Amino acid sequence: MTPGPVEADPRVLRALSMPILGQFDPEFTALMNRIMSMLRELFQTSNQWAYPVDGTSRSGIEAVLGSLIEPGDKVLIPIYGRFGYLLYEIAERCGAKITVMEQEWGTVFEPAEIIAAIRQHRPALVAMVHGETSTGRMQPMEGIGAACREADALLVIDAVATLGGVPVRTDEWQVDAVIGGTQKCLSVPSGMAPVTYNDRAERKLNARKRVERGLWAEPGQSAASPAASLPARIQSNYLDLSQLQDYWSPARLNHHTEMTSMLYGLHEGLRLALNEGLESRFARHRLHEAALTAGLRGMGLSLYGDPSCKLPVVTCVSIPDGVDGEKARSQLLDDFGIEIASSFGPLKGTIWRIGTMGYSCRKTNVLHLLGALEAVLLRSGHPLPAGEAVQAALQVYDAAAAD
Ligand SMILES: Cc1ncc(COP(=O)(O)O)c(C=O)c1O
Incomplete structure (x- = not known):
């Protein structure tokens, strides 16, 4: 029950073991097309482009930022936790001129602050985290996309x-490119990064394509030297979205050798998510969050961070004074077989982070964790009202069942 990677659904694990097909086998390319169409539903978009980049989630971030940021572009990055710094680091490597906004950890930005900064700095691109796993907060997106359109960012x-765990409304929020993960609310192993982007983003990355402009050097020839006014070429071959989209298009231009088995797993994970129904899936994540937080409060523990912007799929708990957080985590794992996460940077040693994501997000897990944590805390000498936690969670489940 960490904030990722979480347990893979057993049906996903089974799909991973299917026989390998060639990457241009019609059965396989049909599966690629179905993945694109299912990803569009998940990202709530009508974008043409929705496909996985091979590599862990940050490969998707590198592909998107590396394809959309030209050296010297002005980039605005609002940061409210650790993964905002990852966006900063990657944008910096792309040669961006970065303006950073920082918010105290445990809170998020008012959208109005970000909108004002967009109007002031007129960046070419704004990059931000929707759900900050490090602090368990979720950034409201209202109005930010419209302000970016207005500023041509x-x-x-x-x-x-x-x-896959909470709504990501790509089109409604007017987001130009979104990067997702597989190892969290989709419950597919780590190793792919689903992305989607619209035609505004595509125009930018296509303008940086060299092949179509005749600037590609054949062996033994020298490449025509690009005119100074041409946009800079995308640096990475592996993570060049203009080449990846050609591979995912009906043209099927050869790029890398596709990770066949991983796509089987992703296909199954997407099928399960959409069969459950997105709204029911979001409601399931909300229900188990409510039961977990009721149980933790019932045990007398305090939740970390501003509750008004809590990320439903990650719950951060303040480690009580006098309790050795790492020892408690080891006991949970060794004695009860339950893994929860520690934390990063300024929060190290002060909070535990509990994930309720995808296949791991279920009643038995929540109840087992609450019972086990209570036992571990009592064992460490921490006083608490024994029995209250599981009862408080059961109360939430009973009330939901009676609804
Ligand atoms: C919000 C967020 N962004 C990016 C990443 C990086 O993902 P990966 O470790 O799969 O490359 C993570 C990983 O936990 C994350 O939680």
């Missing part, structure tokens, strides 16, 4: 922690 969001 592209808006990119990291929805690695949220995709």
Whole structure:
């Protein structure tokens, strides 16, 4: 029960073991097309482009930022936790001129603050995290996309922690590119990064394509030297979205050798998510969050961070004074077989982070964790009202069942 990677659904694990097909086998390319169509539903978009980049989630971030940021582009990055710094680091490597906004950890930005900064700095691109796994907070998106359109900036969001667990409304929020994760709310192993982007983003990355402009050097020839006014070429071959989209298009231009088995797993994970129904899936994540938080409060523990912007799929708990947080985590794992996470940077040693994501987000897990944590805390000498936690969670489940 960490904030990722979480247990893979057994049906996904089974799909991973299917026989390998060639990457241009019609059965396989049909599966690729179905993945694109299912990803569009998940990202709530009508974008043409929705496909996975091979590599962990940050490969999707590198592909998107590396394809959309030209050296010297002005980029605005609002940061409210650790993964905002990852966006900063990647944008910096792309040669961006970055303006950072920082918010105290445990809170998020008022959208109005970000909108004012967009109007002031007029960036070419705004990159931000939707669900910050490090602090368990979720950034409201209202109005930010519209402000980016007004300023002619592209808006990119990291929805690695949220995709499949809470709504990611790509089109409604006017987000130009979104990066998701597989190892969290989709319950597919780590190793792919679903992305989507619209035609505003595509225009930018296509303008940086060299092949179509005749600037590609054949062996033994020298490449025509690009005119100074041409946009800079995308640096990475592996993570060049203009080449990846050609591979995912009906043209099927050869790029890398597709990760066949991983796509089987992703296909199954997407099928399960959409069969459950997105709204029911979001409601399931909300229900188990409510039961978990009721149980933790019932045990007398305090939740970390501003409750008004809590990320439903990650619950951060303040480690009580006098309790050795790492020892308690080891006991949970060794004695009860339950893994929860520690934390990063300024929060190290002060909070535990509990994930309720995808297949791991279920009643038995929540109740087992609450019972086990209570036992571990009592054992460490921490006083608490024994029995209250599980009862408080059961109360939430009973009330939901009676609804
Ligand atoms: C919000 C967020 N963004 C990006 C990443 C990086 O993902 P990965 O470790 O899969 O490259 C993570 C990983 O936990 C994350 O939680």
